[in-house]
Structure formats: C-alpha cells, structure tokens
Amino acid sequence: MALAALLVGVAVGSTFFPIKAVVTQNTLTTSKSPILYEVVFNDTGYCPPPPLTYPASWAVSLNNKTIVEPPSAGFPLPEQPEFSPAFKIYSTITFSVPDGTYNYTVYPQPVFFLQNGKVVVNGSDVVVQVDVNKIIGGGCMAH
Numbered sequence: 417m418a419l420a421a422l423l424v425g426v427a428v429g430s431t432f433f434p435i436k437a438v439v440t441q442n443t444l445t446t447s448k449s450p451i452l453y454e455v456v457f458n459d460t461g462y463c464p465p466p467p468l469t470y471p472a473s474w475a476v477s478l479n480n481k482t483i484v485e486p487p488s489a490g491f492p493l494p495e496q497p498e499f500s501p502a503f504k505i506y507s508t509i510t511f512s513v514p515d516g517t518y519n520y521t522v523y524p525q526p527v528f529f530l531q532n533g534k535v536v537v538n539g540s541d542v543v544v545q546v547d548v549n550k551i552i553g554g555g556c557m558a559h
Contacts, residue, residue, distance in 0.1 A: 450514035454541040457522065459507040462499060470503035475523040476546075478511045478535075482523075485509055493524040513537055522546055 457476045461468030473489035474497070475482055484491050485506035514537070521532040535542055 452512040452514055453537050453539070455511045455513055455518065455520075455535055455537060456541065456543045457509040457520070458543055458545055460545055460547045461504070461507065467501045468504070469499040469501055470507050471497040471499055471524070472503050472506075473497050473524075474506070474509075476509045476511075477521045477523070478513070479518045479520075481511070483509045483511065491523075495524050497524060515539060520544070 455478060459470055459474060461470050473484065473486065473493050475484040475489075475491055475493055482491055484493070485508070517534055517536050519532070519534055531546065533544075535544055
C-alpha cells in the first residue's frame with residue numbers, strides 16, 4: 417500500500433498554518449491464478465492379436481474442450497480409425513485444469529463405445545485409463 421500526502425499552507429515565522437491537506441492512497445491488488453493440475457487420458461492399447469495397437473486418431477472432450485491426437489486429425493473423427501502399434505505416440509491426451517469436477521467423453525464413439533464419465537481434481541494430477549479391451553469384453557492374452 418502506498419500513501420502520499422500533500423500539505424499546503426503558509427508559514428509565518430516558525431509557525432505553519434495549514435490551508436489544505438490532500439491525502440491519497442493507492443492500494444495494489446493482485447489476483448492469484450488458480451493452481452492447475454494435469455488430467456491425463458491414457459489409451460492402454462488394443463489387442464488381440466499382439467502386439468498392442470492404438471487408433472490412428474482419438475479425442476477427449478473435458479467440459480466441452482476437445483483435444484485430438486494427433487492434432488492434425490481434426491474433429492469429428494472417422495468412426496473406424498486405422499489401428500497400429502506405430503500410433504502409440506498419440507496414446508496420451510493431457511488437460512491442465514484447476515480443482516473441480518469435470519465431465520469427459522472419449523472419441524471416436526464406435527471404438528470407445530460411449531466411454532464417458534466424471535473426473536474429480538482435488539489438489540493433485542489425475543490419470544484416466546482408457547481401455548478398449550475392457551469396454552468390448554476382450555483382453556490381451558500372452559501368446
């Protein structure tokens with residue numbers, strides 16, 4: 417806080433006679449940005465048969481903000497994307513959000529079978545595993 421004063425008056429001898437006093441006060445206010453945490457959606461891959469394969473493109477909407485991997489894929493996504501082990505590099509989608517409860521939906525819908533839900537962020541990062549194998553009743557088996 418800064419305080420400034422201006423005093424105007426007349427001095428007669430060693431006595432000061434104030435005529436006007438002006439006092440101004442400047443208050444410095446700062447707004448604190450909320451702390452952001454990561455909500456990471458991790459596509460765990462699909463099999464059978466091994467090796468694990470990943471969709472060529474996928475997306476997650478978190479409270480109406482959509483992130484697509486790879487970013488060049490655009491949205492909406494094709495309903496039946498190509499799968500390959502090479503697409504593992506696109507298997508993670510990350511949002512930065514403050515504490516709160518968020519709705520999410522995973523796309524493309526035919527592949528992820530209307531996978532949606534809520535995620536709660538409360539003072540730490542959150543990881544949501546997106547497992548196509550559990551959704552379609554399959555599973556990876558060792559060969």
